Amino acid sequence: MATMILLAGCGNMGFAMLEGWIQAGRIEPPEVTVIEPNDPLRERAQKLGVDAVASPDQIAEDVAPRLVIFAVKPQVMRDVVPAYRRFAASGATFLSIAAGIPIAMFEELLGGEASVIRCMPNTPAAIGKGMMVTATNANVTRDAEEFASELLAANGRVASVADESLMDAVTAVSGSGPAYVFHMIECLTAAGERAGLPRDTAGLLAMQTVYGAASLAAESAEEPGRLREQVTSPNGTTAAALAVLMGDDRLKNLMADAVEAARQRSVELGK
Structure with a gap:
């Protein structure tokens, strides 16, 4: 079975996403x-049944993946990416899940003709309830974008933005958002x-209330504001x-300030 996906980096997020793809049947282990x-x-x-090597130098010359995924820390991305440039020539699409790293950097390192998808996931992707948001460059074909979206859908909901600059706002809302909820x-x-x-009781009440309210909001046809009104007796x-x-507007302003601080930091990291 031919290799369809190269996954560069398999830390906690990379492993969780890979496990989700396999469990959902989006990909067979021998294809990774x-x-x-x-x-x-x-x-x-390797315990998931995939082939795993220590270096891209160990990948056979005749391998022509459909998708190369970068799941490494942003600060090492510039060192990691160049070794995969040869796959651009064979038509691979490159997908990055690193926060703050712009598409332009991948085009610089992989060549201006490279097909690049930038993705911002969040940690609930580890249990299939994440939010994955993508932005693409002009070289990404419809088939490549659909393939990537179908893969990512195993980890939760998938959305896209046409303007890559909005990824800083995406990072501030859904990328960092789980920490706000925690x-x-x-x-x-x-x-x-x-x-x-008692602390245990308080913790259970708090966790289950947030979980239940979020689940209700997700499954209800009503807007969150209307759900709030329904539970609020005069x-x-x-x-x-x-x-x-x-x-x-205490909470509204506080949340706006928090999101803006995260957005500004995302902009700084991308420079």
Whole structure:
């Protein structure tokens, strides 16, 4: 079976995405070659049934992958990418999941004719509930984009933006967003403790409430604002709490400031 995918880097995110692709039947293990210099990580990947090597130099000359995926840290990307330039000539599409690295850098390192997809995933992709957002250059064919989207769909929802500059906002909202939600759970847990609940109970209530509310919002035909109104009785307990959160647009402004700080940092990382 021919190699269809080269996966450069198989750390936590790369491995989680690979595992999702295989489990969902999007790809067969023999169709994947992982390039991972770290011995334990390479051995972990091999347990999924894929071929795994320590260096791109070990890839046979006649290999012509359909997709080359870069799942390495942004700070080492410039050192890693050039070794894969030879696959541009055979028609491969290159997909990066590194935050902040612009398509222009890949075009510089792989050649201006290279087909490049930039993707911003988030950590829930590890359990198939992620948000993957893509941007492409003009060289990406419809077939290549559809193939990549079908693959990524095994890890959650997939969306695209036509303007690559919007990827900084994407990073700030969905890329970093899980951390905001985790902190919300931490804060709600601490508030429950302060109100007298045992820590374990407060933690369970906070986690399940966030999980249940997000699931309801995802499955409901109603807008989140309407769902909020439905659970808010006039002069009731929820209304009292929302008066604190929504008064003077406190939470709205705080979240806007947080997203803007993340967006600006994403812009800085891409320079």
